[in-house]
Amino acid sequence: MSEALEPGSTPGHPPTAPDHEGRFARLRERTDELELFISGLLAFALLAVPGRIFEAWATSTVHTEGVYGYALWFGFSTSVGLCYVVAVALIAHLAIRGYWVGLIGLKVHFPDGIRWERIPLMGRVSRVFYQARVGSLDGVIANADRAASTLFSATLLFALTMVLIGAGAVLLFAVAGAIGALFGNADRVMLIIAGLFFTVLVLSNCVPLVLEKVIARRHLRGVASPGLERITHRVLAFNQWLIPMRLLLPVQLTLQSNRYARNFMVAYFVAVMVAMSIGGLQAISSAKFSLFNRYEVITTEAVDEGMVSAHYESLRADHDRLLRYPMIPTDVVEGALLRVFIPHQPQRDNELARRLCGALPGGENRLRGPAAETAAVQCVARFWAVTLDGTPVALDGFVAMERRDLEMRGLVGYLPLSALSPGRHDLRLVWNAGGPERGAMRHREFRIPFWYAPDASR
Known part of the structure; x- marks a missing residue:
């Protein structure tokens, strides 16, 4: 039974070598x-x-x-x-x-x-x-x-x-x-596993380099190293599973x-x-207003004591996405109630909840029904202090709220303004008042000035 001919070969002649150079040239x-x-x-x-x-x-x-x-x-x-x-x-x-x-x-x-x-x-x-x-x-x-x-x-x-x-x-x-x-304990276990993985990854790449040096020195002395060579091959083969x-x-x-x-x-x-x-x-x-700027008069400190657009829902823009500040609807309030939204940020608030909210074991709210909402408000109220024109505002009347428009959850409350005189008023909120001066858990102060104009709609 005749064998199949190689591509490019002719009967009675040996098969020609593949034209790799010509094929690569055409490619x-x-x-x-x-x-x-x-x-x-x-x-x-x-x-x-x-x-x-x-x-x-x-x-x-x-x-x-x-x-x-x-x-x-x-x-x-x-x-x-x-x-x-x-x-x-x-x-x-x-x-x-x-x-x-x-x-x-x-x-x-x-x-x-x-x-x-x-x-x-x-x-x-x-x-x-x-x-x-x-x-x-x-x-x-x-x-x-x-x-x-x-x-x-x-x-x-x-x-x-x-x-x-x-x-x-x-x-x-x-x-x-x-x-x-x-x-x-997901966080701790994940950190341990991630640390072990990267340790193994670094060692698996460093061990062959060290073994190569040892084998080369032994070779110069005329000493064979079959065992070390097998170990090197196995480590390199293990690396193929990782990379x-x-x-x-x-x-x-x-x-x-x-x-x-x-x-x-x-x-x-x-x-x-x-x-x-x-x-x-x-x-x-x-997060910053400008990465490179030369504001030497209206500085960041001056603006923090003045007005920041991220505090006003009507003035927020896409540039304010990372500024999850307490908010009110607008800078000029015409109605008799002022809506105040205090965002809840798990990255910061959960740690405080574990320390300050004894009613929630481990800082987790596992209650159901109205009790869950009450416990959430009472817990968040422990690390927020709110004043309006220097007068403390109790957070007992606030309720838990989910804002799909802002992609945030938090507390919302409606402060009565009818007793206030028209003009400027200052809402001040402090998070973690007893916290340190620096670091992720430092205390943060937010000042939100607004103007009460009950006759503006007439």
Whole structure:
């Protein structure tokens, strides 16, 4: 029975070797087109994604605390950093490819390239200098082509790394959260599991380096190390379960072995660190009025004693999403009642509830019916002090409220204003009055001036 012929072979002749070089050459002719297509498709689309991610994070983070809040923050910073860094890198790739296309166009129309002897106002010394620095047009085209392909591959490597970091973190937090729920102390269990995982990850990457040094020294002394080599192989095999090396290493090792190895790794890790920091910068800029400003007269301290738009529901904007301050409807009140909304933030309030609310074991409200609402009001009232024009306001008449428009829960109360004279009045709220001066649990004071105008509607 005759054997099947290899593709490209003829009967009676040995099969020809596969034409790998020709096949790669044909693929290479279209690689530039594919790079341009992918970069153009993703570069500017990715710039629109961080805004959506920020909105989702800002909406979700107010409802969580502890490790769950850290998990949301990690996912937010990783995703936003990935989008921005990849988008900037792809835009740079498009610029280099555009430069490369322009050079090719010049080469087509001017096949001789740079004709140095015909350049005016350039002497012999300058010509020698520029010829050594610039080189030929063919060399510049080749360098631009290599730089674009290198940047494109490095960008894909970075994107894969960030996606794997994010997916691994989500899986780790999910498993740790499930185990923590079984033991009743989710935050502590999740922190322990996360710490153990990252310790194992660091050790599994450091152990092979140490063993390689030991094996190399023993080899120089003429001592065989089969046991250490087996251990090294097993550790490397274990790493494959943690990191998909077959997906990352072809790109990483190719770039690392053909470019400057140390510089590549430094740039690679710097890009990862920058990506992880961009989310924090965006959160800070969203919480502050202006990240860079020169306000030397109307300072932040002056505004805090005056008026901040985040206190007035009618003046709040998207820029105030992270400012979860006590609120009143508007700065000019015409009715006889003033609605005051005090937000509840689990990230801060839960810790105080565990310390101050003895009626709620562990700070958890497990009551049902009207008792649950009463207990919630009494607990939150323990770490808020409210005064109107210096007169204390009791929070007993406040009720628990869910604001879907603000994506927050809290207490709401209606203060009577009919006994007040028209004009300016000051509502002052203090959170954790006995707290420290600094830190996450520091006491916070909010001053909300408003103007009572009962005759304005007439």
